[in-house]
Amino acid sequence: MTEFNELSRQFQISDLKEQRADLHFFHASKEHAVAVLTSLKEKYGYTHLVFFTVVDHLEKNEFHLTYMLHNYEKHHDMGVVVKIARENVQMESIHHLWPAAATYQQEIREMYGVEFPGSPGLYENFALEGWEDIPPMRRDFDTKEYSDKTYYPRPGRESHDPREYMKENLYPGEAETW
């Protein structure tokens, strides 16, 4: 990856991983991430912001911000992963690079509570309205518990652990052979 090698001379980036011939991921530090994105866009032709999202790693106490860029000349995807701590998360906004990014940032603010100072319309409602709990896409939010206590579940729905259920009811004699 020539792009990666050239960029790594200037910026703190690491862990290049080839998923497919046309898809690479690497990690960038929080401070350099926007600069890396800018040079990928301006210098290396990754002009298309495919998506921007967050993966919650609760056990590591980290958010992985994932930017996916696409190069139309080489038909190549580049995923830039930025690890940041889960408390009071703030990240630089990229809406000046892609106007459409403001929508992604608005959604991420609502779903994960990541702040992007300066991003237009950041605090407006995106999908939720009047949400009072912790941001719902965080992994410590239990959607079933919330649903049970809020939405009057109709009695009669049970869920079984499939393995146990099959053992007991469907194939009582054969379970040991699995």
Next chain:
Amino acid sequence: MSDNMNDMDQIQLFNDQGRLLNAGLPDEEKALFCDAAPQVDAPYRGIWEKFLNWARSESLWILGFGTGCGAIELRPLMTSRYDMYQYGVQPRPTPRQAGLFIIGGYASVKTMKRIVRSYEQMQGPKFVLGLGSCTVNGGMYWDSYNTINRLDHYIPVDVYIAGCMPRPEALLAGINELKKLIKEGKGENANKYAENFEWYKRNQKKIIKDWNMPDYNW
């Protein structure tokens, strides 16, 4: 009707004159909205009411509000394959003129607010058809944090059509069932809503946190 009696005391709906408080509205807007609660409109009696019920059942106007993915089966129903017009069913763009509200599947909280608002703006007698399993018990989204599980806790439902997604034939069967109910004089859910107004309102206010509309949308 009593499984959430505990919440009953938390929200106050009426003032001492029996008018609605409209607590969600800002003060300067309170004068703009009506503060009367809905009333029970008693049906006529005998053959006259039967005749009117026949007319109501043969001219069902659907509110043009695709609240969920079930709306996609309304298109085939409207067009030449199934052609609901021949059964006296047709879409109508405003809630004032519509009489039948088809809830097209799951209702997220944000949509629920609009559903309540549209439903209350419809003039009685009005009917609700819950389309899809997700209106019955949450269906595929039973554990989702943003979709309701039981539609009949928020607005009265006349007919449920189960399935995901129900076919247009199922919808037609549901409409026929509804027609039968209306002809038998059982389509009185608008009155049921007025009678159990407080119960419905409290259920609604439990999920709709930013209630910035009048308590009853005339």
Next chain:
Amino acid sequence: MLTSILTKALYTLISFFVILNYSLLLLGTMARVRAKVQGRIGQPVWQPYIDIIKNNARRSGVTHGIMFYLGPVFRLAGGLGTYFFIPVIFGSKIFANFSFSGDVLLVMYFIFFGQLGMALGAGESGHPYSPIGVARGLAQMTAFELPFSLAVIAVAAQYGSFSITEIVAAQQGGWQNWVAFTNPFAMAAGMLAFLGMSMNNPFSIVIAPQEIPIGPPTEMHSSFLGMLQTNRAIFNGAKMVLFMNLFFGGAAHPNIFIALGIMIMKTFLIYLYVVFVGVSFPRFRTEQSIRFFLGVPTLLGLIAVIQQMI
């Protein structure tokens, strides 16, 4: 004196009864014609009746003020006024209505009157889409009124009369005497204006459901809507009878039933033409519609008038 008043009242009632039922059935039939183009079966012919009964059977209604009440009333008054000053069947006492020597002018005024009344009522409903629809409707009406007036002036100049009865009388004696053939430019201008008047595509900009659902009657419901629907039928029938009288020789026969048959056939064809255009075109934008009416139809109307002056 009293008997003559009573007879006249009876005749008026009969005339009203006939036009109401005929127009409602016509609406139902045309919905079926439209459905056939789209490959459907379509609603029953009597569906408009059920709709009106249902709307009047609604148990609750919300009002927004005095004008909101009066809007549909004005509209119905406009529709009835239009109808009651047009002689439906030439030479018949029952269907002569209240035709008098200047009735064309009065009818033209009544066509306008209902819309203005509705504008006031819709304005008070407070729904933002209602005034948008009203503004569109009035703008378009001003535009199609121009070719229509020119056509009427040309016809009036041709026969030297503002009385519909006299205009019809002058057209008797065979199809070659119809205005459609003696003054084709006036007919063309009038029929193009009629497209706009009947609010079908491409001139359905007032109630455009995809744009401003559904314009002025957005807030109208229950018996208000029932009244508007009744008016829609009567007004439609009245306009078609007017155009039949002005351009297609009216309906005249010694036998009243045959004369009614002629009337039904002619108005049916006039409406079919509107529906035919309606199903084949999308909708104009407001300014496109106005531009259309101020273009070719006005020109045709002018030619017709100039032709009469020479």
Next chain:
Amino acid sequence: MVKEKENSKFPPLVDGKSQYDLTSGKYLRVWQGPQHPGITGNMSLELTICGDEIIDCKTHVGYLHRGFEKLMERRKYIQCFPVVCRICVPEPDFNEYLFAACTEELAGIQIPERAEWIRTLNLEMARLTSFLMWIGGQAGSFGMGTIGQWTVTLRDYMLDLFEELTGGRIYHMYMLPGGVRADFPPGWINKLLDTLKTVEKTLDDVELAMMHNAVFKMRAKGLGIITPDMVDKYGITGPNARAAGVARDIRKDSPYLVYDKLDFEIVTGTKSDAYGRCEVRIKEMYQSIDLIRQIVEKMPKEGPFFTKLPNVLHWRIPAGHTYKRAECTRGEYGFYVQSDGSDKPRRTYVRGPSYTHAVALMEHLAIRTNIADTAGLMVSLHTYPPEIER
């Protein structure tokens, strides 16, 4: 958003935000949706209008938010599979394919060749079906209900084929990880070819009645022009970009499934206004019909269509993350799946093309258009709300 500050029609700017004095009587704020027949799906536009002209547009989405991504975090991979297709109603197959493809890539499964052909066939049928729905909407948004009546019925005939093949009319749940669920029923191919003939015939009529219609041309030409330099700025993909002359098609650029074995050209237009986009989409419908015929001709007639999977109820997928994309009717559809080695996906992200089209782009294009054209503009971008908020 405000393009011409000196134009007195636009309100003054204070701190970069335009100030509307709604009491001045000059501006009117109206909501188009969610209860509005002229809106696609369930979303709403907050329009500020001056006269008939829109001077500000704000898109509100989220009425259909079901939290799919959260729900998938608590479902096993095979349990996710009936959920994913519900993300997009008119063409659920792209969701199924992409989720299956991501899972297969992470688990290192190779699917049989015939399954790839069947998947391609299914995707092309879904494309045609979705376009048939769209074209009715496009004509209907300008008030021409007739076209919609014709094409929605055609779509129904296509849905019949789907039903016979997969058992489902709207949601097919056909492409599961490892291949497809069933082989063609006997005689199905002939039915497919017959239906294609009907579709082609009616499409000719539609083209004649719609694209050559003077009033339609007046309405659609010059509405919502997308210039090539906007394409990257707003992340525009699919027919919206191709109509602007930007020849980008994932089927051609980075071929997936068997698209490299099929013979087709990228359809491009010259001017991306509503009319240009219509032209491109209608050409793509014909192209889709052609592709289906090619697939039927070239595909292996016999062979396995499913590969053996481990017990899917406790199927653990090795840790890793990947992104797969496909060209759906509206543009680039993508799935990002991250696995942490457990039996449930840690994160699934769905990238729908409407995400950019309906929000940022719509807000930009709506300015200075007539309020009558909002519905037409919206449909001509071919947006679909559930894939925005999921």
